[in-house]
Amino acid sequence: MSDVELSDFVDDGGKNQKSGETPTKEDLSKLRRVADRIPMTAWYIVACELCERFTYYGVQGPMQNYIQFPPQPKPGGQPGVSLPGLVIAIIIIGIGTGGIKSNVGPMVADQYRPKHPYVKVLPSGERVIADPRLTVQTIFAWFYLAINIGGLSPILTTLVEKHHSFWLAYLIPTIMMVFGILIFISGRRAYYKAPPSTSVIADSFSVMKVAFVRGKSLENAKASNVPVNLHAKYRVNWDDNFVNDLKSALEACRVFVFYPIYWCCYNQMYNNLISQAATMNTGSLPNDIMNNFDPLTLLFMIPLFEKVIYPFLRSKGLPLKPVTRIFIGFLLSAVAMGYAAVLQRVIYNKGPCYDHPLCNNVPNDISVYWQIPVYVIVAISEIFASITGLEYAYQKAPPSMRSLVTALFLTTTAFGSILGYAIVPLAVDPYLPYMYSLLAGIMVITACVFYSLFRKYDLQEEFEEEITEKEILEY
Structure with missing residues (x-):
């Protein structure tokens, strides 16, 4: 077999003599498929990403209020520095995030080296198939979980902003980023580093x-x-192989064309839904703390999907392939926007200000906790759409172009933000229900068109898996 080497199979240091062997036809048809053990070097990168996301979201949390309700300069202070400082900070954050995000995803997955399934014996004595595809899927799931643990930082920073000051709220994420850099450096000698290539x-x-x-x-x-x-x-x-790799990369990127619509819906958590919370009864909570129900949900749902839901579906012969998962994520995003539209109408039906909330700075008489389902639904949609997008960018890209394809996938978030400007005229009272309804409708159409165009890729993946198994059996 030309493209399968012995190095593609690993053993467990001799603890189980039958581990690491090439699976037979019977093994492939009968044994349960599981994710392999994640290398320690990958956990170093996951921890660093947690710190980086803590910094990013910790800064982002108070930003809506910083823009909408800017701090007033104290007597003797420097007036007019808030806006220039904000612009400079956003530019620096964009440059730093762009440099990190396009590389950290491929790097964490690169730490797992086996490329083909092999037989593994669990401590219970059960023989299973360690599947690299499932392992990469699991790596990105835990990677995304770390992102969302870090994403809980606005709970802290928004409370500090409300009860102390903006400067202290922004100092805390800065310290966390320094800690993340130290974690990353500590593992530098053990990382697998993909060989550099030309530009x-x-x-x-x-x-x-x-x-x-x-x-x-x-x-x-x-x-x-x-x-x-x-x-x-x-x-x-460049040579002919590079051209073939570029064709494969561009083919993979076709799937990402539809993501800006998804990100436009997702971004409502960080602008219009924060403003919506300000028009509701929040009690002692700051209005910009509610979107933390998104990472809180992911904190519980990602392990549930990885340990229970996905294995259960695979055991029933219903493995969810990437395009199907993305399609489900898009539909859930539409449901979230539909719920937000209904909730906004309910807010308008409540006094004392009805469809012009915050008249005389008084919110309408409805609890902010009615927003929680929006964030729960969006969080579940991320498991299907966002995590799968990262996984797809890595799995489908040629090794030499994984960072490039990942960067292109992440660039769709920027286009999602740009699309947000198109709905600005509707993002005011009393038109907000129409805005959320419009987003929900467009997202449904996007999901259906996406699935009709790309569902063949799921069939293609099944065919590729069959080819790989055939090659293994011929080895």
């Missing part, structure tokens, strides 16, 4: 230039077929 982005643009000149097809950009004059003009330093 993928520059070479990709070079390929597309040549393809455009030779007929707008990547097949026409094969290095072996490029004339000498074009070699010199475009400084071609």
Whole structure:
């Protein structure tokens, strides 16, 4: 078998003599498939990501109030510095986040080296198939769980903002980021580091230039077929394998085209739903603390899905393939927006201010806890759509382009934010129910179109798994 090496199979240090063996046809058909043990180096990166997300969300938590209700300068202070400081901070956060997020996801998954299923004996004596696909799926699940544990930081920072000051609320995340850097550095000698390659982005643009000149097809950009004059003009330093990898990467990225709509709905947690909470009875809670029910939900739901729901579905012959999971996530996002629309209408039906809440700074008579279902539904949608998106970007991208494809997937969040500007005219009283209803309707249409276009990819994945198993049996 050409593409399966003995190094693809691992053992357990001799603890179980039958662990690490190549599965037979009978093994593949009868044994239960499980995720393998996650390497310790991956946990270092997961811990670092937790700290980084603590910093990011801890800063983001008080930001809506910082913008909507800016701090007033004290006598003798520097007036007018709040806005410039905010702009500079947002730029720095964007640069830092962009540099980290496109690399940390592929790096954490790269720490797991086996590429093909192998037989593993559990401490109970049960023989199972350790499946690399499930392992990568599990790695990204725990990685996303760490993100959302860090995402609980606004609970602390918004309370500090409310009861002390903005400056202390922003100092706490800064300290946490320093701690995260120290964790990351401590594991630097043990990490698996993918070998560096040439500039993928520059070479990709070079390929597309040549393809455009030779007929707008990547097949026409094969290095072996490029004339000498074009070699010199475009400084071609890529080969046919790179062109094939680029085609695979672009094929994977087609799935991401629909994500901006999803992120536009998701982002309502950090702007309009915060403002909605301000129009409701919050008691002693700050209005910008409610969106923490999203990471709190994920804190419990991710282990539930990984340990109970997904294994149960696999045992019943119903493994949810990536496109199906994303489709379900999109639909759940639509449900969340539909609930928000109904809730907004209920708020308008309550006094004393009805469809113009906060008249005389008095909220309408409805408990803010009615918002909780929105965050719970959005959180479950993330398990299906967001985690699967990270996993898909890694699994489908060629090894040389995993960071690039992950970066393109994460870039869809920026387009989601841009789409948010299109609904700004409706993001005011008394039109908010129409805004949430519009988002729900568009999300349903997006989900259906997405599934109709890409459900064939789930069938393709099943075919690829069958090919892999056939190769293993021939080994």
